[in-house]
Amino acid sequence: xxxxxxxxxxxxxxxxxxxxxxxxxxxxxxxxxxxxxxxxxxxxxxxxxxxxxxxxxxxxxxxxxxxxxxxxxxxxxxxxxxxxxxxxxxxxxxxxxxxxxxxxxxxxxxxxxxxxxxxxxxxxxxxxxxxxxxxxxxxxxxxxxxxxxxxxxxxxxxxxxxxxxxxxxxxxxx
Numbered sequence: 001x002x003x004x005x006x007x008x009x010x011x012x013x014x015x016x017x018x019x020x021x022x023x024x025x026x027x028x029x030x031x032x033x034x035x036x037x038x039x040x041x042x043x044x045x046x047x048x049x050x051x052x053x054x055x056x057x058x059x060x061x062x063x064x065x066x067x068x069x070x071x072x073x074x075x076x077x078x079x080x081x082x083x084x085x086x087x088x089x090x091x092x093x094x095x096x097x098x099x100x101x102x103x104x105x106x107x108x109x110x111x112x113x114x115x116x117x118x119x120x121x122x123x124x125x126x127x128x129x130x131x132x133x134x135x136x137x138x139x140x141x142x143x144x145x146x147x148x149x150x151x152x153x154x155x156x157x158x159x160x161x162x163x164x165x166x167x168x169x170x171x172x173x174x
Contacts, residue, residue: 069123076129076148079170083142084117087165092136092146095158099123099134099146136163143170 066081078099082090085103093100100122107116125131129148136146144163 067121071126074150076125078123078146080121080144080146081142082138082144085142087138087163090138090144090163092134092144092161092163093158094125094131094134094161096131097125099125099131099148101144101146134161136161138163138165139170140165140167141169141171145170 068079070077070079078101080101082101082103085105089103089105091100091102093102100120102118102120104118105116107114123146125134125148128151130151131148134146134148136144138144
């Protein structure tokens with residue numbers, strides 16, 4: 001006979017999370033697709049008591065749709081999916097504090113009919129990065145990578161930055 005129960009040292013946070021997950025699944029099973037009311041998701045205790053974990057991940061690596069913005073000690077980098085545009089339809093401009101990416105093509109025929117696309121995306125360059133040495137690079141699979149190194153000299157005014165094209169894909173197959 002043991003003096004201390006085996007259950008004493010169990011992870012009770014996981015038990016609480018499991019309880020909330022099971023309750024959430026049970027409420028989802030009670031509702032049907034035609035119901036207008038959907039129960040709110042039950043928060044996990046680990047998310048509730050450790051919100052800093054997700055915040056640190058977001059600070060290190062912000063993802064917005066098909067755009068990734070990364071910042072570290074050496075560089076500020078923006079990665080944009082522009083595979084629907086030809087290289088000559090993409091423009092990268094800089095001014096005193098912003099990097100502007102623009103893609104535009106006139107009406108083209110595709111398998112469903114006609115389509116025209118236009119986007120303008122502006123990224124504010126954080127303090128301490130060199131606007132004068134912004135370098136865009138376009139991979140063969142349509143991924144535009146814009147890199148700004150740490151600031152060494154004061155940044156110049158607005159200019160159009162030529163895009164370097166590579167014949168290698170941005171994502172290497174395993």
